[in-house]
Amino acid sequence: SLSERLGGVFERLRGRGALTEADVRTAMREVRIALLEADVALPVARDFVEKVTEKAIGHEVLRSVTPGQQVVKIVHDALVDMLGPDTAELSIDVTPPAVIMLVGLQGSGKTTTTAKLSRLLKSQGKKVMMASLDVNRPAAQEQLAVLGTQTEVQTLPIVAGQQPVEIARRALNAARLQGYDVLMLDTAGRLHVDQALMDEMKAVADIARPNEILLVVDSLTGQDAVNVATSFSEQVPLTGVILTRMDGDARGGAALSMRAVTGKPIKFAGMGEKLDALEPFHPKRVAGRILGMGDVVSLVEKAAAAIQEEDAEKMAARLAKGQFDMNDLRGQLAQMRRMGGLGALAGMMPGMKKAQAAVDQVGGDKVLIRMDAMITSMTPKERAKPDLINAKRKIRIAKGSGTTVQDVNKLLKMHLEMQTAMKRLKKMGGLKGLMGMLG
Ligand code: GDP
Ligand code: MG
Numbered sequence: 001s002l003s004e005r006l007g008g009v010f011e012r013l014r015g016r017g018a019l020t021e022a023d024v025r026t027a028m029r030e031v032r033i034a035l036l037e038a039d040v041a042l043p044v045a046r047d048f049v050e051k052v053t054e055k056a057i058g059h060e061v062l063r064s065v066t067p068g069q070q071v072v073k074i075v076h077d078a079l080v081d082m083l084g085p086d087t088a089e090l091s092i093d094v095t096p097p098a099v100i101m102l103v104g105l106q107g108s109g110k111t112t113t114t115a116k117l118s119r120l121l122k123s124q125g126k127k128v129m130m131a132s133l134d135v136n137r138p139a140a141q142e143q144l145a146v147l148g149t150q151t152e153v154q155t156l157p158i159v160a161g162q163q164p165v166e167i168a169r170r171a172l173n174a175a176r177l178q179g180y181d182v183l184m185l186d187t188a189g190r191l192h193v194d195q196a197l198m199d200e201m202k203a204v205a206d207i208a209r210p211n212e213i214l215l216v217v218d219s220l221t222g223q224d225a226v227n228v229a230t231s232f233s234e235q236v237p238l239t240g241v242i243l244t245r246m247d248g249d250a251r252g253g254a255a256l257s258m259r260a261v262t263g264k265p266i267k268f269a270g271m272g273e274k275l276d277a278l279e280p281f282h283p284k285r286v287a288g289r290i291l292g293m294g295d296v297v298s299l300v301e302k303a304a305a306a307i308q309e310e311d312a313e314k315m316a317a318r319l320a321k322g323q324f325d326m327n328d329l330r331g332q333l334a335q336m337r338r339m340g341g342l343g344a345l346a347g348m349m350p351g352m353k354k355a356q357a358a359v360d361q362v363g364g365d366k367v368l369i370r371m372d373a374m375i376t377s378m379t380p381k382e383r384a385k386p387d388l389i390n391a392k393r394k395i396r397i398a399k400g401s402g403t404t405v406q407d408v409n410k411l412l413k414m415h416l417e418m419q420t421a422m423k424r425l426k427k428m429g430g431l432k433g434l435m436g437m438l439g
Contacts, residue, residue: 019067024056027071038290039253041226044260052078076287083255083283088240088265091211092121097129097175097183099208103201103236104216105228106189109244109270111140113216114186115147116270116278117242122153126181131156131171133164133204134188144186151275154180164188164200168208185210193231201236212239214267217258219249229261238262244270247277252289255281324422326383329415330375333368373401374411386415 028049035045052075061070092098100117102110111132118128130153134140141158148155156171168185175183185208190197205213215238217225232238241258246269255266271277318328375383377400382388389397394408401407 019056019059019061019070021057023067024053024071027056027068028053031071031075034291035253035256038251039222039249039257040290041223041253041257041261044226044257047260048078048082048256072291076291079256079287079290080283082259083281083286084259084265086283087280088267090267091239092126092182094211097172097180098212099172099175099183099185099210100212100214101185101187101205101208101210102214102216102242103187103232103238104189105193105218106137106191108189108216108218108221109242110189110216111143111147111186112273112275113242113244113268113270113278114144114184115151115153116275117268118148118153118182118184119151119275120278121182122151127179128182128184129154129156129171129175129178129180130184130186131167132158132186133167134186135162135164135167136188136190140188147275165203165207168204172208183208193228198231198235201232205236210239213237214240214242215258215262215264216242216244217254219243219246219252219254219269221254225254225257226261229258233262233264238264240264240267242266242268242270243281247271252286255286256290324415324419326375326378326386326415329418330372330383332418333371333375370401370403370407371411374398374403374408377401386412 031052032045032049035048036042040048055078056071056074059070059074061067090100092100102114104110111134114130118130122128130144130148132141132144132155145155145158156167156174159167159170162170164187171183171185185204187201187204188197213236215229215232217228221228229241241262241264243255243258243266246252259266266281269279269281271279318324374397377397378389382393389408389412394405398405398408
């Protein structure tokens with residue numbers, strides 16, 4: 001896998017501060033090979049590598065990971081970024097009927113996906129009608145009618161001898177008159193892109209004015225996917241892409257190619273022949289597949305969440321002695337503020353989770369600042385030994401920090417809970433043990 005390869009490349013660099021240009025270029029050669037192996041189209045891979053190279057040079061390497069892992073993380077993040085939004089919504093919030101048209105090559109999965117998507121929209125409470133405009137393939141309209149029966153979605157009655165544009169017009173009228181929310185138009189494909197097909201698509205789009213024109217592409221198409229995407233996106237105004245047969249493709253490269261060439265979001269992924277096998281597209285999952293390294297990403301993410309690893313180590317040492325005083329709490333609060341909440345590591349510690357919930361409840365940063373003010377108002381002795389804080393001292397601390405005794409009580413309670421959690425943790429082998437479990 002890519003992570004192993006980069007691990008080899010970077011073996012000798014372990015522990016260096018920043019990624020140098022030479023290091024990055026060496027790594028990017030491997031990244032490029034990985035992309036091509038994942039079936040990303042050559043020009044797309046080239047472009048991608050160029051962009052990421054610039055981003056990676058000079059990037060700081062986290063102390064707890066190798067430069068190779070760091071590069072993989074950068075590449076992974078860039079992939080996710082490029083693969084686009086996590087939840088690509090359909091724009092069907094229009095005056096009904098919303099029209100969704102599916103286009104693509106023959107056998108790409110248009111008819112199946114029409115039925116899958118209809119089923120999905122129906123389950124969301126939409127009144128859906130499907131119509132097949134495929135007059136080329138024998139029995140294509142009947143195929144959709146059968147799927148309509150299976151999914152209990154209405155199909156437009158078949159009228160022999162009608163051409164696609166006529167069928168589209170009839171479907172629109174029917175959907176309007178009968179109050180459908182969504183009209184799904186399944187179209188004909190060809191084995192290869194040809195002009196007659198494109199002209200037909202354009203004519204239908206002119207009549208139906210679809211809210212969505214989704215290009216259906218077989219993810220196993222490989223390098224040729226780019227040609228398909230180019231031709232379709234040049235001639236019809238695509239709004240998105242659906243990748244089918246993602247169940248049979250362990251590599252996922254087509255996704256990157258499609259996104260790069262069309263510039264449109266990938267909205268769904270076909271995950272099998274069954275009619276419920278349609279999922280929203282998950283950029284992260286696919287990025288992981290392309291790089292073949294899910295494990296590395298999660299490792300690096302954990303490392304990044306624990307940016308203050310040194311802090312954690314220091315704390316581990318204290319915990320080993322069963323210590324957790326107000327100074328430790330303050331360090332934790334500062335870290336929470338820096339990270340905009342708790343990182344993955346601290347989030348797994350029982351006491352911290354509770355503290356986070358308390359903070360979230362009252363409104364984030366402000367609370368953290370108030371807590372910090374209270375700790376500042378304590379004497380060094382009180383910080384080291386919170387047990388000393390009696391009623392009189394509480395009043396003084398509240399006054400000093402512009403808070404109330406109630407606030408001070410809450411802080412003390414939180415500290416106590418965390419201290420208890422830390423002691424429990426110590427019995428489990430301490431923070432180091434926990435980190436071992438995570439890594
Ligand atoms: P069309 O010519 O574009 O309308 O393609 P069809 O919808 O008729 O699909 C062609 C074949 O691909 C059928 O056998 C489908 O069952 C199969 N198919 C479609 N989508 C998927 C998918 O996501 N995964 C798998 N494994 N098969 C699919
Ligand atoms: Mg079909």
